[in-house]
Each structure stands twice: as structure tokens, then as C-alpha cells.
Amino acid sequence: MTPSGEAAVVGGGIGGLAAALALHRAGWGVRVFERAPQITEIGAGLSLWPNAIRALAALGLADEVLGLGAVEAQGGIRDRWGRWLSRSSAAEISRAYGYPMVVVHRADLVRLLRDALPDGVLQLGTEVDDVPAAPLVVAADGATSTLRRRLLPGYEPRYAGYTAWRMITAYDAPADGAVTWGRGERFGFAPMTGGRFYCFATATVPAGGRSPDGEYAELLRRFGDWPEPIPALLAATGPEAVLRHDITDLPDLPSFVSGRVAYLGDAAHAMTPNLGQGACQALEDAVTLARCVTAAEDVPTALARYDGLRRRRTQMIVRRSRRLGQVGQLASPAGVLGRNLVARLIPPALTLRGLAPVLRWDV
Numbered sequence: 001m002t003p004s005g006e007a008a009v010v011g012g013g014i015g016g017l018a019a020a021l022a023l024h025r026a027g028w029g030v031r032v033f034e035r036a037p038q039i040t041e042i043g044a045g046l047s048l049w050p051n052a053i054r055a056l057a058a059l060g061l062a063d064e065v066l067g068l069g070a071v072e073a074q075g076g077i078r079d080r081w082g083r084w085l086s087r088s089s090a091a092e093i094s095r096a097y098g099y100p101m102v103v104v105h106r107a108d109l110v111r112l113l114r115d116a117l118p119d120g121v122l123q124l125g126t127e128v129d130d131v132p133a134a135p136l137v138v139a140a141d142g143a144t145s146t147l148r149r150r151l152l153p154g155y156e157p158r159y160a161g162y163t164a165w166r167m168i169t170a171y172d173a174p175a176d177g178a179v180t181w182g183r184g185e186r187f188g189f190a191p192m193t194g195g196r197f198y199c200f201a202t203a204t205v206p207a208g209g210r211s212p213d214g215e216y217a218e219l220l221r222r223f224g225d226w227p228e229p230i231p232a233l234l235a236a237t238g239p240e241a242v243l244r245h246d247i248t249d250l251p252d253l254p255s256f257v258s259g260r261v262a263y264l265g266d267a268a269h270a271m272t273p274n275l276g277q278g279a280c281q282a283l284e285d286a287v288t289l290a291r292c293v294t295a296a297e298d299v300p301t302a303l304a305r306y307d308g309l310r311r312r313r314t315q316m317i318v319r320r321s322r323r324l325g326q327v328g329q330l331a332s333p334a335g336v337l338g339r340n341l342v343a344r345l346i347p348p349a350l351t352l353r354g355l356a357p358v359l360r361w362d363v
Contacts, residue, residue, distance in 0.1 A: 006031055007293075008132035009140055010147055012039070012122055014106070015265025015282030016140030017113035020121060021059055022290030023136075030121055033132070037125040039114065043106035044166035044243060045190065045198025047276030050097035051361040055283035058363045062099075064112055069102035070193045074176035077343055082180070082227030085343040086351060096352055097359045101276075103177075103190045103198055105168065109279070136299050137261040138289070140282070143250060143270035151258040157248035159207040160272050160322060162329050164200055165219055165244050169237040171197045175229045181340065184331035187223050187230050199233050200273070204329050207246050215242045247272050249322055252315045257303040262289055269314035274324040275358060281314050287363050317358055 007023045009016045012034030020030045048056070048065060056062045076087040090100040114122060129146055131137055139147035143157045162184075172195035179188035184204040189197050201223055211218035216239035223230055250270040256263045265282030289306050296302035330339050 006134050007136040007138060008033065008134035009138040010128045010132065011138075011140035011142060011145075011265075011267070012036070012114075012124070013140065013142065013265065013282075014109060014113065014279050015267075015286060016138065017110065017117065017122075018055070018059065018283050018286035019138045019140060019264055019289055021113060021116050022286045023138075023293065024117065024121070025059070026290045026294045028136070028293070030117075031132075031134075032117075032122045033126040033128045034122060034124050035127045039110060039124070040107070043110075044200070045103050045168060045192055046106050046109070046279045047190070048102045048104060048109075049276060049280050050093065050099035050101070050359050052280035052283045053099040053102065054362055055280070055287045058287040059113075059116070061112060061116065065104065065109065066099075066102060068108055068112065068193070069104035070191050071100045071102055072177040072190050075101075075190070076176070076178055078178050078180045078227065079340050080180065080182045080226070085181070085340055086346065087348055088352065092348070092352055097355075103192050105192065105198075106279075131259075131261060135260060136293065136303075138264050139261050139267045140264045141267055143248060143266040145263065145267035147261060148253075148258075148263055148267050151261060152253065152255075152263075155251055155253055157250055157270055160247040160249060160325055162202045162204045162325070163207070163209060163244060163246045164202045164273070165215055165242055166198075166200045167237050167241045167243065168192065169197050169199055169233050169241065170195060171229070171233050171236040173229065173232070179328070180226060180230065181328055181336075181343075182226070183333070183336050184329055185222060186328050187226055189229070189233055197233055199237070202247070202325075202329065204331060210244070214239060215244045247325070249318055252318075253311070256307045256311050260299055260303070262303050262306055264289065268310070269318050271314075271318040272321045272325045274328065275317060275321040277317050277321060277358060281317060284361060285310055285314075291363060313361075320358070 006029040009032040077085045177190035189199045264285045292302040292305040
């Protein structure tokens with residue numbers, strides 16, 4: 001398609017910036033409208049799986065990201081007493097899917113995408129409450145997307161039944177990454193660069209809750225006596241570093257397109273973090289949209305193709321991630337016993353093959 005005017009991208013997060021970069025490199029003029037007055041360092045870690053690295057390779061950024069993040073040499077799932085239920089390794093993931101899984105700071109990835117764009121593309125402090133005047137509009141404004149609510153009302157984030165705490169801690173000691181399953185609670189950690197670990201915890205609690213004496217104190221109460229290195233990670237965490245968010249996802253949208261507007265990332269398919277695919281799917285969206293625009297004769301044709309390529313896949317991953325979270329949050333003694341037994345009996349190679357529908361994606 002011959003470039004026609006500008007594409008307007010609403011939202012300057014990972015998905016919006018990646019879409020802007022992909023469209024820019026496809027020959028489009030692009031503006032990104034971000035309501036925040038500045039890009040801050042606040043954020044947590046995120047996992048970039050092989051499918052996301054392929055999307056970043058399409059943007060010419062794979063090598064930079066691989067150098068920016070940390071590869072988790074070993075990982076897996078433990079029970080409440082620290083016994084391994086399943087194991088995985090970066091080498092096995094790389095052999096099966098071409099790239100390892102890399103853990104990066106969200107702010108670092110945002111900065112990398114932002115710096116790859118020409119000056120003046122990103123317009124900070126710009127609130128958008130109606131569809132911009134542009135031949136192509138990308139709604140990348142998050143799970144509570146203003147544009148989606150205006151154009152496709154009735155689809156709101158739904159509470160998954162548990163809340164999460166996220167933090168980055170300065171813990172400079174060797175430890176394999178792991179997710180530890182308890183009863184209605186989980187605690188996960190993964191090494192990052194610079195002597196840091198990304199940690200997260202979950203608990204099945206009512207939505208909207210807050211701890212009266214602070215979220216760090218809540219973590220100590222819930223997880224302070226869990227198996228090492230969890231107590232050591234908490235001891236190395238500053239109370240101000242703890243972020244708390246209710247976990248939500250979106251019900252299936254009937255379309256990822258409204259007229260000349262394409263929904264992208266969380267605006268289209270916000271998902272629980274259990275598969276580590278939120279940012280990965282936004283990156284896939286971005287490069288797919290740009291390829292569709294390049295290949296089609298007009299915007300409507302391009303957007304119809306984008307919807308056809310992205311909606312079924314991402315909604316499958318939303319459902320799969322939600323089910324995995326329900327398994328991880330099991331609380332009844334019988335349910336926990338059965339879950340842990342099944343996890344211990346499944347061969348690691350079978351678990352790895354089971355990820356193929358998610359990870360075997362290419363542009």
C-alpha cells in the first residue's frame with residue numbers, strides 16, 4: 001500500500017511504540033499520543049519469549065533486547081516447601097523455538113522502542129478522547145481503552161479473582177528462577193541484569209483491596225516464611241518498590257477493528273500474566289499490523305486481514321493464561337495435592353511441546 005497521510009497511535013506503551021516503529025519503517029508518517037507528561041522509570045520486569053524476540057527482530061531490535069535482558073538459565077515450578085515440581089532450561093527453549101526467554105525491565109524496553117523512533121513522533125501529555133483524524137488509527141491505550149469504550153462499548157476488564165504484587169529487588173546472589181505454588185498464593189522470581197531480580201506474588205482476595213499497613217508488610221506476612229530465596233528477596237526489597245494491581249483480562253471482542261481504528265495490545269486482548277505473553281502479543285500485533293498495511297491495497301482490507309490474523313490467536317492465549325492462573329491459585333487441599341502431583345508427573349519435554357501454539361509464531 002502506498003503511504004497515505006499519517007497513522008495516529010493512541011498510547012505510548014510497548015504496543016503503541018512498537019506499532020509506531022513498525023509503521024514508520026513501512027513508510028508511514030506516524031504520531032503517538034501519550035497522555036502521561038513523561039515516560040517514567042516506574043514499572044516491573046517482563047518476560048520476552050521467543051515469539052516476542054521474533055517480533056523484535058522484525059523491528060531490527062532483537063540483538064539489542066538480547067543484550068539488554070537476562071536469560072533465565074534454569075526455571076520451573078516449586079511447591080510450598082521448595083520442592084521442584086517441574087524444571088525447564090534456556091537451552092531447551094532455544095533449541096525448540098529458536099530464542100531463549102529473556103527478562104527485561106519494562107522501562108528499558110519502552111526506552112529502546114522510543115529511542116528508535118524519529119524525534120517528534122511521540123507527543124507526551126496529550127489526552128485523546130475521540131478518534132483522531134488520520135487514515136489509520138491504532139488504539140493502544142490499554143485495557144480500559146478510551147477509544148474501545150467509545151466505539152465498542154460493553155467490553156470491560158473482568159477480575160480474575162486474585163491480586164498481584166510486583167517488585168524489582170537488588171539481590172545479587174545466584175538463584176534459578178522459579179514460581180512457587182502455595183494454596184491460593186504464588187511467589188515467582190527471575191534474575192535480571194545488574195544484580196537484580198524481578199519478583200511477583202499473587203493471592204486470592206477480593207478486588208480493590210489494600211493493606212492498612214502497606215503492601216510490603218502484607219508480603220512479609222504472607223510469604224516471609226516461604227522457602228528460600230523468597231525471604232532473602234523480600235529482605236532485599238525496598239517497601240517503596242512494591243506495586244499492587246488486581247489481575248484482570250478482557251472478554252473476547254467481536255472484532256479488533258472499528259472502521260479505521262485497529263485495537264492493539266491490552267486494548268484488544270488484555271490477559272492475565274500467567275503465560276508471560278502480554279507484552280509479547282502486543283509486539284506481535286504491532287509487526288503484523290504493519291505487514292498487513294504494507295501488503296493490502298487499502299486500509300479497510302489491511303485491517304480486515306489484521307483482525308483475521310490476530311483475534312483468534314490472542315483470544316486463545318487469553319483463555320489459556322486464565323486457566324493456568326486458576327490452576328496456580330487452587331486453594332483446597334485436594335486440589336493442591338492433585339495439581340502438584342500432575343505437575344510432577346508431566347515430562348518437561350511434554351510441557352515444552354505444549355507451549356508450541358504460543359511460541360511457534362513468526363511474522
